[in-house]
Amino acid sequence: MxxxxxxxxxxxxxxxxxxxxxxxxxxxxxxxxxxxxxxxxxxxxxxxxxxxxxxxxxxxxxxxxxxxxxxxxxxxxxxxxxxxxxxxxxxxxxxxxxxxxxxxxxxxxxxxxxxxxxxxxxxYEYKTLDMEGLKRINREYPQVIIGQEEVKRRLLTALYPLAANKLAKPLVLLFYGPTGVGKSETARYIGDVVGQRLFRRQFSMFHSNEFAPYLFGGRHTGDSLAKDLMERESSVILFDEFDKPNPLFHSAFYQLFDEGIYEDRNYRAEVKNAVIICTTNYASANEARERLGAPLFARFDAVIGFRPLDDGALGDILKRSCREAVCKLSDWERKIVSEEDLYRSLIPLLYGGDGVRGVKRLVREKISETLLGDALRR
Ligand SMILES: Nc1ncnc2c1ncn2[C@@H]1O[C@H](COP(=O)(O)OP(=O)(O)O)[C@@H](O)[C@H]1O
Ligand SMILES: [Mg+2]
Structure with a gap:
């Protein structure tokens, strides 16, 4: 019984x-x-x-x-x-x-x-962004994401109502800008500040024919967004590459963005006190409005543009990558590879390359090359 x-x-x-x-x-x-x-x-x-x-x-x-x-x-x-x-x-x-x-x-x-x-x-009571978190973002953001000062200002303003607990719906943000300038990384960082593992779905990973059952719920044995949202650990939600799916699917998000409810045939997820971040590669807010359509575009609480990184920002990111990579080396390896030499040898390669995405690889390759050279000379 x-x-x-x-x-x-x-x-x-x-x-x-x-x-x-x-x-x-x-x-x-x-x-x-x-x-x-x-x-x-x-x-x-x-x-x-x-x-x-x-x-x-x-x-x-x-x-x-x-x-x-x-x-x-x-x-x-x-x-x-x-x-x-x-x-x-x-x-x-x-x-x-x-x-x-x-x-x-x-x-x-x-x-x-x-x-x-x-x-x-x-x-489950989700942890949400509070004023302490907002202050932390204000302090740390310029070191975490380099060269996006304007983003910091817009982001803090957009996040304020959530941190001040003034929202009855999720806060929905649209990030746009070229690739590799810190959009996804910003979402990941906000996830870190709030705590728990960020909920991330990369929309470019779905083919159209599997996206429909994922969004609308098919058989109870299949994956579904509503089910995944119910299982999420974090109140920070990242829909990465939101510009990739067919506009046919846009209406699926209306209720989620408006009320924080996402429902399919089998499941019903409640998403309150959350921040939903959608990243796109649009070049401007106007392009985003045109491509996403007015009804969806109007549902974003803030639309935040990321700039292409200038040479100064790229140089700073390279400097940081060199420091981080050298820190991980052993004592004797550090005698062969110096942070300063590494930085100076890579800076000319940086501007011709594929931006910041290639930086970590460049640093890794240069370190291996230097260590190998030393080993072969012995
Ligand atoms: N402005 C930036 N400052 C520091 N690191 C950055 C910046 N932009 C990108 N990166 C680094 O480059 C990689 C790709 O960045 P990401 O945020 O995923 O790019 P996207 O804008 O395409 O979403 C990440 O490892 C991230 O740490
Ligand atoms: Mg990205």
Missing amino acids: LKKIVFFYGPKYNFKRHLPKSRALTTISELAIYSDRKMREHTFKIQSRRSSDGAAAEKQEERLSVPCLVAYSEQYASISESALHSFLSFIDQFEVESLYLQNPPAHLAEQFRNMHSRVRVIK
Whole structure:
């Protein structure tokens, strides 16, 4: 008899903290395997009984005792569509005492409607950007992202209502500018300031035919954005290369940007007190408006442009990369490779190259070349 039912909405690491420590846990995947095996044995028994002229009387089998049944988000895919749709009868084959479900799909949760009073719902409280975080960005940003002073000013202004807790919806930002100038890195940095792992989806990675089920939710076994959002750890969300998908998909984001709700056939994610950052390679705000279309463009709380990096900024980034790379070397390697020589030999290569993206590789190659030269001379 079910004594305790818990629905947990949020990331796995925190769900695990709510699970009872003192009891043996059984997962729904384990039960699904067990149940399949039983079913096969049962069929086999019936067949063999028929062939042996129905001699043995059917013995009432005892139900397996399951003190604590747990379902992690990703495990709903391991049980069949029918077990999911009649979940109560599925678990009724067993003697389940307590049940812990992480992010149950809507039609599963619905089956517990009549037991409403007995279901305990826990929602994960996301850490969000606060004033301390805003001050930290103000202090650190020029060292983290070099040569984007204007971005810092616009970003702090845009983030203020979120940090001051004045928003009832997510804060939605559009970054535009050439590649390799610090757009994704800025999102990653805001993620670091807030804490927890940033939620990032790179939209260029999806092909059109797999993007539709991902956005709108297909079979319960497939990946979906709503499900992934429910499992996210962070209140900082990065939709990288947001300019890549077909404009057909834009309307999927209206409700998320307006109200912080993202819903598909199976799942419903709540995204409040969050910052959603969409990066694009548009050259100007005007181009972004034209290509994204007015209805979507109007939904951004701020549209922030990143400049191409000038020679001074590139030089500073190179200097920093040299310092970081040399720090990682051993004592004797540092006698062969000096930060100063490294920087001076690379600076002429920098401006002709592929900007900042190539910098780390240039530094790595130059270090290997120098160390190899030394080793061959010995
Ligand atoms: N302005 C910058 N200051 C410091 N590092 C930068 C800057 N721009 C880019 N980088 C570095 O270059 C790499 C690519 O930057 P990224 O932010 O991903 O570029 P994009 O603007 O295309 O999103 C990262 O490793 C990042 O650390
Ligand atoms: Mg990027």
